Amino acid sequence: MESETVFATSRDQTKLSEQAYQYLRSLILAHDLGPGDVFTERKLADQINASRTPLRAAINRLVGEGLVARLSNGSIVIREVAVEELMEILVIRRLLEGEAAAQAAHRSTTGSMDAMLRKSRAVVENPAIEFDPFWQYDDEFHYFIADASGKPLLAQYIRNLRDKARMCHVVRMEKNFEQQAREHIAVLEAVDQRKPDEARRAMAEHIDRVRERFMRWLFPE
Numbered sequence: 001m002e003s004e005t006v007f008a009t010s011r012d013q014t015k016l017s018e019q020a021y022q023y024l025r026s027l028i029l030a031h032d033l034g035p036g037d038v039f040t041e042r043k044l045a046d047q048i049n050a051s052r053t054p055l056r057a058a059i060n061r062l063v064g065e066g067l068v069a070r071l072s073n074g075s076i077v078i079r080e081v082a083v084e085e086l087m088e089i090l091v092i093r094r095l096l097e098g099e100a101a102a103q104a105a106h107r108s109t110t111g112s113m114d115a116m117l118r119k120s121r122a123v124v125e126n127p128a129i130e131f132d133p134f135w136q137y138d139d140e141f142h143y144f145i146a147d148a149s150g151k152p153l154l155a156q157y158i159r160n161l162r163d164k165a166r167m168c169h170v171v172r173m174e175k176n177f178e179q180q181a182r183e184h185i186a187v188l189e190a191v192d193q194r195k196p197d198e199a200r201r202a203m204a205e206h207i208d209r210v211r212e213r214f215m216r217w218l219f220p221e
Helices: 002-029 041-048 052-064 083-107 114-125 131-148 152-165 177-192 196-218
Strands: 068-070 076-078
Touching: 002 041, 002 052, 041 052, 052 068, 083 131, 083 152, 083 177, 083 196, 114 131, 114 177, 131 152, 131 177, 177 196
Parallel strands: none
Antiparallel strands: 068 076
């Protein structure tokens, strides 16, 4: 009976930790907790009405993902990803997402790309779409390809890198949604046609174009 009670308590702590982690993560990615903001565990616990033990476990996960850092005095700071780190993230994303696209092409089945292709073509037809809806679509595309790879660990790495990139102080770049959607379509069509090499190349070219757009925004002529 005692062992069952201990197991139940452990399970409850794990559930509370997961809830705290998801909530904190959502606040960070929505910039409700912004880069450079400093908190203590006690203040965060009071803010989200959580006990210190599950909160500490949640914070440790966020530290591991590079979204927050602990200061020497024990406080927690929301990290700001530097431009140089963002550029490195793009290099890694190029490799991982290219492989994800290739793996997705190996596993593609008839009609599995249709819904995402329709959404991408809708963006091409409506390039005046606002930033936030486009970003939601952009996330959906990249997560879709990552999940379609059939490699859960690979997909999780891709998600973590995209989340981390959002911590960069550069929040918005040039508005060229039609071109980005066309790049997405090239990836999706290669996957749909079960052409792994073309899918990898199309995704790599897309990430290259993302980098170029970022550089133009950062260093305008």
